[in-house]
Amino acid sequence: MFNLAPVPVPDLSARVVLVTGAGKGIGAELVRILVANGARVYAGVFAGEAAEALPDAATVLTLDVTKQADVEAAIARIAAESGRLDVLVNNAGMITPIGPLADLASDALAPAFGVNVIGVHRMAIAALPLLRASKGVIVNAGTGAATTPMEGWTVYCATKAAMRMLTQMMAMELAPDVKTFFVGIPPTDTAMQGAIRQAGFNPISKIPQDKLVRPAVPASVMAWMCGPQARDVAEVLLDVRQEIFTNLMDLPA
Template sequence: MTTTLITGANRSLGYETARRLLEAGHTVLVGARDPERGRAAADALGARFVEIDVTDDASVAAAAADVAAREGHLDVLINNAGVLGPHGPADEITAADASAVFEVNVVGIVRVTHAFLPLLRKSAGPVIVNVSSGMGSFAATHDAGRVESRPIAPLYTASKAAVTMLTTQYAKAWPDVRVNAADPGYTATDFNGHSGPQTVTEGTDAIVELATIGPDGPTGTFRDRHGTVAW
């Protein structure tokens, strides 16, 4: 049985990813920082709730200890938790705004990955999926024909570019772990007021694909539901 932890799994893409992986036969751990919402989501799905705040060292350490005690190992880690950041004009962005966004979207991935890597290495085929975005792609954001070229969100886009590069570096550093980045695409979620043209199921296609690869699967790639994303 494949054991999978998903951060930020109490709603939207994380919740749908959990649902689909449960359907595929995974043992899913629903990670969320809010105990009430996280437990409600896990109960609705038939999964186990793990309290985890990706911005807090003690919370992440406690989550890793919980999984170590209950499951003893981890096969798949999906770093899904993320924030959009401020909506105001670029000239109003502050250093504090930047710190808040990067603390969740980038530092959070480093914190969680570091804590769970020993458990992943107990798996015969460890996999990490980092949820990135085409909004962090130079190619996509400079292509006038793509929706990613229109929004102006300096902190979110910069953080997602960092996530993709972090993914490639981890993949090079750890040949024993499959580490890939997924671009959900413009999906109807709470992030965008449910304005995206893709369903939440379509938005999780790349995440689920990368979460279910075998030991000989790709590593260091950046993919959406249509294939490799130009970066």
Template sequence: MHPHEVALVTGGGKGIGKEIVRRLAARGLTVYLGARDPDRGVTTGPGVRPIRLDVTDEASVAAAVETIEAETGRLDVLVNNAGITSDWGLRTTDFTAAHLREVYAVNVFGVVTMISACVPLLRRSPNPRVVNLSSGLASLTLLSDPEISLPTEGFLAYSSSKAALNALTLLYAETLRADGIKVNAVSPGMVPTDQNAGAPFPRGHRTVAEGAAVPVLLATIPADGPTGVFRGPDSLEDVIPW
């Protein structure tokens, strides 16, 4: 891995995203920390460049990518970390299309917007990588296994949006293979973050550092590394079924 590689992390102002930014910068990368309000509470450091970025706003995405192109000329790593969920208290049958639209706007459409905007810059990299932050709750194999009791109530928007993200991962991986762009999905595991603050179940005991570990490993794989895989939460050897 070249020490002067360039990365962009969406939702990088807090939680797992912030730790991914810190770790990539510590490895010598120039890291653009994408946040809707980069002037509020964003910690900078050597190699970290806060940039205004709202993945639901195409103009915001275009402006951020133009800035990166002007300053660096290319992009080596895109980490699609930004994600939201909807009301934890809802039963599955109480979800409406409006709830799903809100979540899909970030978790699905936002990722499409980011990849579409960044592909031209990624093509200029000798080793381009895309990492999509997914979840074990996106696994149709696990969700359909009666022997595995995954929580489902309150997850309709989140779980289905991440399943859609997994499909995007596989389709982009195949389409961009000829360009050498590797596209992978990762589950950070259950980490207590702002996103699951209202969850009606244990929010998990994993630390932010543990949650960021495998995303960083996928973000720094070599040119002959895997593409179209779903890994985590503890190592690159942890294969999560689609």
């Protein structure tokens, strides 16, 4: 369904990167790619999470983006150990609860807003002094659900739409010192996609697993955005399927 391949990633040996939601899926793959290309990587994982194997060179942090203490401790450690932060990747995300809007208790929306919106803001504000000092970059992991309503995804669509606008506000108000981007990610073969298939709502749940994008594809795009060339990208709202990235992919004719 998606004719996509990983993009080449430049040398990142001078870059310090913090990735949230790094315990599995795209986040874990991103950490592996960043380390392989020389970056100093801080991998934020939730306490008690059954995380995937991460490279020994990555520094694993307990980081729940809904907890101010976790966020402040992570940034303080980065400042103490590395003295700088070049890129913040807000990859932590939450799609649940999935179900008809009329069946959702209003309070059930709060956790996803806490991760997908407030958590993104919390991370950005905490990291801002370091990012301003380094003329850094913020990469927010997005989705087409931010602009397209999907049955059963009230919470996910609403929170990602809010995150998309938050990205635009960050791009406006934090410039020129800090560049901010929203990178739309197509349906990818991760545990989140497994939850989508199990719930059975909307056409995304019907995509065969072998037709989903491999995690290495969006992870490589976000890794590319961790390089210094990202500051030359004029657009704020990006997508893995855009020419800026597909032109870099080694795709069959």
